[in-house]
Amino acid sequence: MPERDLEAHLRRLIETIDIANVLTEPITTAIERLLAVSAASLDSEEASVLVRDGDQGDLRFLAATGRVADRLRGMKIPAGKGVAGFVLMSGQPMAVSDVEGESSFYAEVDKATGYDTQTMLALPLRAGDEVVGVLEYVNRRGDPPHTPFTADEMDRAGIYADAIAALVDSYYSARLLKELSSRVIGSAEAETTEQVRAWLGSIRDSSGHRERLDLALLVRELARRGDSERRLARELLESLLKYSDSMNETSYLGY
Amino acid sequence: MSIGEREATDLNLTMSGYFVPRHNWRDATGRGVTIAIIDSGIDGTHPDLAGKVIESVKARVENGRVVFDPSDEGDSSGHGTACAGIIARIAPDARFSSIKVLGAGGLGDGQVFLAGLEYAIKRRFKVINLSLGTTKPHFFAPLHDMLDRAYQAGCIVVAAANNLPQPSFPSVFSSSLVSVIRSEETDPLKFGFHFGEVIELTAPGVNVHTAWLDGGYRTLTGNSFACPHITGIVAKFVEGYPNLTPFQVKAALYAIARENSNIQANA
Structure with a gap:
């Protein structure tokens, strides 16, 4: 393919993929709004959603609210590591608190974000019979020391987890559609690309x-x-x- | 006298007609009992656990099957160490075999923990602590078979219940294992028994202070921290009665829980 044609093809590809992102972005926005509402209800400073990354049990931060949200998004946790890794694989919710302010709590993530995790509530996100991710609430609003999350708060957070899990499931469906469209575009002629763009636009509107x-x-x-x-x-x-x-x-x- | 007959006479009938262990089980320390912990590994260097972890293996997937290799990796999440820490406070002379199933990847979570359970049953560990579960229906039948094998082998499996709307396996299999859900009780030896309910036992699982990674401690809440309380108590029984069957363990737990509730009612 001549260089100029290649450049034009790539530009069209990038533009189309941007449109395709519109399929997933409203869902992550909805997740983050629900995260913010639930965090306020649970008096938590930070809230985040981790989803499976690949098929080996690794996790990736999909959405987050709070001070370090921007640094968390996209960050990865290897399979079975940390509290989130356990919750994903066990399906068991748990609350963990470092009431004495001892050694590192959640070392890798705290190191990368500069955040000091003292108390955490982590719940599995279930869609159908699959655990699709983990919902986490970290620290209380206001200055430390942060009181542990209670058993009652764990039960209440379970209701938010159900709603967020349904959104995460929708996110996966949208992402599948997005990947499918990217593949079609990658192998299509210009005319088909335009059709795909128009189709994606019509879905959105x-x-x-x-x-x-x-x-x-x-x-x-x-x-x-x-x-x-x-x-x-x-x-x-x-x-x-x-x-x-x-x-x-x-x-x-x-x- | 057969072993079964001897065990039967070792269990007392109380005034109310329920079985309880004859020896003072509360003073037992779990001496001579090895507990399998199917979890995230155990940090054997923690001061509360030093010298108590006598074997550590880790699951690895090879050619579509799960194999277990000796491991010195310790704990990858803190959970297994926390469970062992709870048991060590109740049964300080008990020993642990750490069966690490977290982080193996490859075959899916359910299959790896099923392999961990099979490993523990084949090794005939008398007491098995299981804080993992699955809601995937296709694991129902293999887990049911596995729990039957445990029952027939005389292994006492203590599992953490899942307090989510969906049934979680194996904690809903009430006949062949001991399932536990958290209570707000603070006395580690006070547990409840709800005969007829799917999850029969309640034990302390709120703000439990126990061992964590890096020699530290954490305050923890969850059903998976109620489960090791019962495991520790079962280890105390087994010290006095090494051939105790799962049926006898349940009978004893039921009788003691009734005593606990009477004590609470009279207090």
Whole structure:
């Protein structure tokens, strides 16, 4: 490919991928808003969401609120390390406090952010029967010493974890779509690229998009429940389509 | 007299008709008992645990199967050390075998911890502390089989319950293991028994002060810190009755929990 064509192709690719980011960004924004609300309710200074990174049990900070949020986003934790690593693999929520202000608590992350973790609440994020990530609350608002998170706060945080897990699940669906579109764009001719861009734009702008996504999620949930549910859902949807077709007939007469 | 008959006479029937261990189990220290901890590893250099970790292995995935190698890596998260620290305070002479299943990667979490449990049962550890679980339905049957194997081998598996809406395995298998959920009780030896509920036992699991990484200590809350309290108590029983069966352990826990609740009611 001549250099000029390559440059133009790359530019189109980058522009299109930017549009594709629009699919995931609103979800991370929604997660961070919910994080901020839940952190205020739990009197916590910092809150963050870690998600699986690869298939080896590594974790990556997806979203964060608080003073060091910018430094946390994108940071990684190797499999099985730290409190988050344990919560991901055990599915067990836990609260940990360093009430005496001893040695390093959460060494790698504190070192990188300059933050001093004294008390932490960590919960698994469950979507279906999978643990998709970890929700963490760190320290109290105001000056130290920070009081430990209570058992009652652990139970309340579990409700936020359910809502955030549903958003994380949606984030993965959107990211899948984004990766798919990037692949299509990477191998497509210019004309196809324009079509993909237009399609992505229409998804973003469509007022009916949310309803379609809800429907897709319902179908996916049904499909997950087993063979009999899948067959029943299919039969019902096919019947519904036939009904819809029949309603759209302009004439019921046979001639 | 067979071992079974001898064990039966070693257990007293109380005035109310419940089994309790005849020896003063509260004074026992867990001497002669080795507890398998399936977790994140144990930091054997911690002052509370020095000389108590007699074996450490770590899971590794090789050609699609899990193998266990000797390990001197210690603890990667602090959790296993915390659990061992809780047990060491209740049963200070008990010894630990650390079976590290966290961080192995490769096959998925459920399969690795299932392999850890199988390893502990094959080695016939009398007491097994399990703070891990899974909600994946396809692990239901293999875990059920594994717990039956543990029961038949006489291994007492103590598992942390999961207080989330979804059932978590193995803590919902009530017949073949001891499942524990946290209570706000502060006395480490005071536990409750709720016969008929899926998770039968309650034990201290709120603001528990115990060992952590780097020789430090932490204050911890969670079901997975209630579980080692019961493990430590079972180690005290086993010191007096090395051939105790899981059934007998449950009977004894039930009787003592009733005594605990009577003591609380009369206090």
